[in-house]
Amino acid sequence: MLSILKGEFRKIFTSKSLIVCVSILGGMAFLNAFSTYLLYSGFGLLGDSAPEVIERPFREILLGSMTSNSFFILLSVFLAIWNLRDYTTGSIKNMIAKGCSRNSIYFAKYIVTLVVTLAYTLVNALVTVGFSAIFMKFTGGFTFEVFEFFMLDIFMVLTLATVYFGFIMLTQKLAPAIIINLMLGSVIQIICVVIDLIVNSETMLFQTLHLETAITMTLGGSSLSSAILQGIFNTPEIGANFMLHMLIVCVIYIALFITVSYLVNRKKEY
Amino acid sequence: MQYVLQTEHLTKTYGKKTVVNDVSMNIEKGDIYGFIGENGAGKTSFMKMVLGITFPTSGSIKLFEDEDLLEERRKIGSLVETPALYPSLSAEENLKIYCVEFGIDDSEIHELLRLVDLDNTGKLPARKFSLGMKQRLGIAIAMLDNPEFMVLDEPVNGLDPKGIKDIRELVLKLNHEKKTTFLISSHLLDELGKIATRYGIISKGVLVEELTSEELEKRCSSSVTIKTTDNSKAVEALRNAYHDVEVEENGEEISFKSTEIETAELSKTMSENGAYVIEMRVTGKSPEEYFIERM
Numbered sequence: 001m002l003s004i005l006k007g008e009f010r011k012i013f014t015s016k017s018l019i020v021c022v023s024i025l026g027g028m029a030f031l032n033a034f035s036t037y038l039l040y041s042g043f044g045l046l047g048d049s050a051p052e053v054i055e056r057p058f059r060e061i062l063l064g065s066m067t068s069n070s071f072f073i074l075l076s077v078f079l080a081i082w083n084l085r086d087y088t089t090g091s092i093k094n095m096i097a098k099g100c101s102r103n104s105i106y107f108a109k110y111i112v113t114l115v116v117t118l119a120y121t122l123v124n125a126l127v128t129v130g131f132s133a134i135f136m137k138f139t140g141g142f143t144f145e146v147f148e149f150f151m152l153d154i155f156m157v158l159t160l161a162t163v164y165f166g167f168i169m170l171t172q173k174l175a176p177a178i179i180i181n182l183m184l185g186s187v188i189q190i191i192c193v194v195i196d197l198i199v200n201s202e203t204m205l206f207q208t209l210h211l212e213t214a215i216t217m218t219l220g221g222s223s224l225s226s227a228i229l230q231g232i233f234n235t236p237e238i239g240a241n242f243m244l245h246m247l248i249v250c251v252i253y254i255a256l257f258i259t260v261s262y263l264v265n266r267k268k269e270y
Numbered sequence: 271m272q273y274v275l276q277t278e279h280l281t282k283t284y285g286k287k288t289v290v291n292d293v294s295m296n297i298e299k300g301d302i303y304g305f306i307g308e309n310g311a312g313k314t315s316f317m318k319m320v321l322g323i324t325f326p327t328s329g330s331i332k333l334f335e336d337e338d339l340l341e342e343r344r345k346i347g348s349l350v351e352t353p354a355l356y357p358s359l360s361a362e363e364n365l366k367i368y369c370v371e372f373g374i375d376d377s378e379i380h381e382l383l384r385l386v387d388l389d390n391t392g393k394l395p396a397r398k399f400s401l402g403m404k405q406r407l408g409i410a411i412a413m414l415d416n417p418e419f420m421v422l423d424e425p426v427n428g429l430d431p432k433g434i435k436d437i438r439e440l441v442l443k444l445n446h447e448k449k450t451t452f453l454i455s456s457h458l459l460d461e462l463g464k465i466a467t468r469y470g471i472i473s474k475g476v477l478v479e480e481l482t483s484e485e486l487e488k489r490c491s492s493s494v495t496i497k498t499t500d501n502s503k504a505v506e507a508l509r510n511a512y513h514d515v516e517v518e519e520n521g522e523e524i525s526f527k528s529t530e531i532e533t534a535e536l537s538k539t540m541s542e543n544g545a546y547v548i549e550m551r552v553t554g555k556s557p558e559e560y561f562i563e564r565m
Contacts, residue, residue: 003373010370016358090354091368094411097321097350097421098372099343269324 004100004108012082012116021078025120028070029127036061037135058129058138059146065128066121066153067216075120075157076164076181080174082116083109083165087172093270106265110165110258117161121154149218152243159250160211166257169265185212211253214246272299273335274419274451275320280329282315282475289315291475292329297453297468299418302445304466305455306561312475313455314351317421320453321348333419344372347417349425353408357397361388361407364396365414374415385440386410387433401428409437413444419451420444426458434461441465459558473565488527492554494536495525498545507543 012018040054065071086092086105095105132138140146163184168177192206192213199206208214275297282290290312297303307313318324320331322343333342356364361383369376383389386406391399396407405428412420426434442465444450456462462469469486471478481489498504504524508517517526533550540547555563 004371007367007371010367011356014359014363014367085356089356090352091356092354093318093321093323093350094348094354094368095371096323097343097346097348099322099340099346100371101340267325270318 001104001108004095004104005111008108008112009115011085012112015082015085017078017081021074021120022123024070024074025124026127028068028074029065029124030131032065032068032128033061033131033135036132040136054136055139056132056136057140058142059140059149061129061132061136061138062125062142062146063149063153063215063218065125066157067212071124072160072185072212073182075117075161076184077178079113079116079161079164080168080177080181083113083168084172084174084177087270088174090270096270102266102268103262106169106262109169110162113161113165114158117158118154121157125150148243152246153215153218155250156211156215156246159253162254163211163257166261169261172268185210189213208242208245209249211250214249217242273297274299274301274333275453276332276335277316277320278330280316280319280331281327282312282319282324283327289475290319290326293472293475293477295470295477295480297451299451300445300449300467302441302452302454302465302467304462304469305453305472306459306462306469306565307455307472308565311472311565313472314423315475316472317348317350317423317453317455321346321350321421323350344415345418346421347412347414347419348421348423349405349408349412350421350423353404353411355396355399355404355407355411358395360393360395361391361399361410364407365410368411368414372415378416382410382413385413387436402430402433405429406433406437409440416448417450420453422452422454424456425454426456426461434458438465459561463557469561471561471564478564486557486560490555490557490560492552493525493527495520495523495551495553496536496540496547497523497549498540498547500545503543504540504545507539507545511539 036056037054040056086095092105096102164181167180167184171177171180189207189210189212192210195206208217273296275295277293277295280290280293280295281288289310293312293316305313305316315324319326320333322339330337331339333339334345336342356367359367362379365379365382366376369379380389383391386409388403388406388410391403396404399407405425409422409425412422426437429437438461441452441454445452445465454462454466463483463486466483468480468482470480496504501519501522501524505517505519508515508524508526512526515526517524519525536550537547
């Protein structure tokens with residue numbers, strides 16, 4: 001499996017889509033930082049009333065780097081492109097014919113997916129903080145609590161990447177994989193909202209099953225998040241055990257999607 | 271004698287359609303096995319099962335007399351259906367990536383590219399290659415790590431006459447020098463006839479016949495049919511004069527295989543033994559005609 005892992009990394013680093021991804025990531029991070037600056041400086045309409053220095057909590061900038069739609073869209077699209085390269089070119093047949101087992105190929109691709117996602121998330125956070133520092137002053141600092149939630153957010157992003165990977169390996173076709181992954185967030189969110197309304201949940205428990213919403217929840221009460229999100233985060237049933245709750249949700253997601261996609265992949269013919 | 275490939279009752283069905291039906295095949299080390307069949311006969315489906323790309327519905331496969339197929343497939347090189355290339359990478363980069371994935375040394379890449387006449391392609395990405403160039407790169411990928419057994423599905427597809435000749439010579443060279451075993455499917459029966467040592471004919475998923483190149487030559491050799499004034503004397507005369515010839519009587523006619531008996535000599539032998547030739551005709555068939563008949 002080690003040689004397959006090396007091959008996967010080599011394919012990513014020789015892929016033109018990596019340059020495109022990094023460029024878009026950097027561009028989006030800059031635009032997000034600049035738009036935040038414009039928002040808090042009143043879009044130049046406040047005149048003398050505009051603050052001289054824009055101050056924002058460091059927590060909001062760092063954890064907020066993972067809440068934009070473009071972050072998830074880019075991730076889902078590029079994971080599909082990288083992982084499915086062997087299937088679209090047919091080189092998966094060469095690998096299997098040369099004695100590479102389907103299991104080794106599957107887990108090598110999964111490991112690379114996790115590594116790439118982690119790098120993507122960290123680079124995105126770094127670039128976002130870097131660009132934001134040009135326009136804003138940070139308050140609050142990098143406390144232990146911020147670190148804890150940053151780690152949790154990374155784990156939730158890795159879980160989301162696992163879900164994307166699961167659908168990628170189930171379809172093994174580029175267009176369906178991208179469509180499903182792009183629509184996934186919206187579909188799950190709608191389902192969660194409906195369930196919460198049906199059960200009349202004050203804590204809006206089921207919305208924590210929508211990982212992208214859950215990531216937004218970690219921004220906490222000092223963010224731009226609405227009162228509802230602030231309320232959710234501070235609700236005793238979830239707030240106090242939010243971290244544990246989300247860790248369990250993520251583990252269940254990972255176990256479910258890896259198990260199903262692994263079992264289906266074992267029997268795939270090409 | 272070691273067997274490189276052994277299949278027993280290998281079958282593949284998709285729903286209600288059986289594409290490979292109870293195929294039992296043995297390929298010995300050093301064979302160049304020509305696999306012949308019409309379009310849709312089951313050649314590619316069979317090869318894909320041997321390579322693990324698809325799973326048999328029933329039956330068994332052994333490679334190098336071993337049932338641990340994953341391990342033994344490391345000794346195989348293959349080109350099945352279209353060449354699988356990374357389109358944005360050059361020929362050299364394609365081979366390098368496969369070397370990394372297969373965990374093998376890449377020191378022979380330049381020699382391989384020279385052998386398939388792709389050593390001057392430089393940085394040209396594979397998506398800009400012609401069909402023939404892609405096919406040759408696919409063959410180069412199959413040759414990585416000096417495989418002991420090569421499974422090639424229509425390897426000369428898209429190649430010009432020089433390319434076909436080059437691949438033929440390469441196959442013969444590898445077979446003679448390194449005892450590489452080949453399983454080759456092709457529609458170019460004449461081409462296959464120049465290199466194959468054994469043949470398997472498959473039709474509608476069934477392995478109709480296997481024969482060696484010597485057996486094929488015998489079956490395609492000229493057949494002489496004569497009518498004489500006294501067939502019993504003619505048969506006796508033939509058997510006495512030509513001990514190696516098998517004579518068959520079919521009613522009023524006598525047939526025998528012959529590539530070397532001259533017409534004048536035959537007439538003289540018959541008349542000396544009291545059987546005069548009334549009618550004579552010579553028939554023979556090409557390997558192509560033989561295969562088409564069997565398919």
